[in-house]
Amino acid sequence: MTEIRTPRLVLRRWLDDDLAPLSEIQADPAVTENIDDGRPYSLERTAEQIEVWEEEWDEEGFGMFAVELLGSGELAGAVGLSVAHAPGEVAGQVAIGWRLGRAFWGQGYASEAAHATLEFALQDRGLDRVVAVCRTGDRASVNVLGKLGMRAESTARHPVHGHEVTVFGIDLTQYEA
Template sequence: MSEIHTPRLLLRQWHDDDIAPMADINADPEVMRWTGDGSVLDLDQTAADIERWEEEWDDEGFGLFAVELLASGELAGFAGLSVPAFLPEVLPAVEISWRLGRQFWGQGYASEAAHATLEFALQDRGLDRVISIDRVGNEASRNVMRKLGMTPERETTHPVHGYPLSVHTIDLTEFAA
């Protein structure tokens, strides 16, 4: 697994001591309101998610990075690549996603981590296209997608929860890394 340094962040593999701070992020209803059915996750669910994310690195050669603030060493959340198996209509596709703790919102960290992830997708993994899926109404994620140069591709419906989703895309051959 690669490590990526940005001016303010370290995108890295997961450590055992990341489980509790990531569980704190996942326990915040405001953070989780746009994810799945909006339910918060506990420590055990977070540990299982991190284990699954690490397995995706082994299976796919990419996954979700732990995002650490260089200045403080705090875990801010995650950013990275995954296969959006929950939405079969977009497959085969690779999705970029991010989730940060609320105290890290509004400071450009998500955009910084996502931009570094797109560079990784293009330069290290040779991907030529990446998508991002958001729940309609999630303007914060939509703003990050715009900053990345992603464009709307289609509207669809979440196959399990029934709410509207928007799929955005970027052609990495045109991405200015």
């Protein structure tokens, strides 16, 4: 079982007990406004998503981690890697992404978890490049991406949802652990 510990967090695979707290996090419109179509997730949609994430772990050797607070064991959200499907210019590349409950915003958890995930991708999994697809105007995510050393490379229109996205990228030669 893949697990990463940071000073304040545990990044780990998904457990059955994670469904209810993640569903509560993803039912918050503020959490989902910059994800996919922006609509909150139902319990069923969250369960399907965890299943897809776990399948990706089994097939690819990476996926979305559950983000747990080290001290309390509370689920803060998700961070991890997935194979990008859109926009077309990054389809098939490995993308980093995250979502944390609103109670965990502004405390550096997203940056801490994302940094550990990027290190995992480039050093442990041997990837040469990682991308991120961010809804244009999502300042909080852009801030985290900047802390990771990722740079904006292009903009595109999301082929399914129609909103503008910015593509960020970093390769192994640009990465500073």
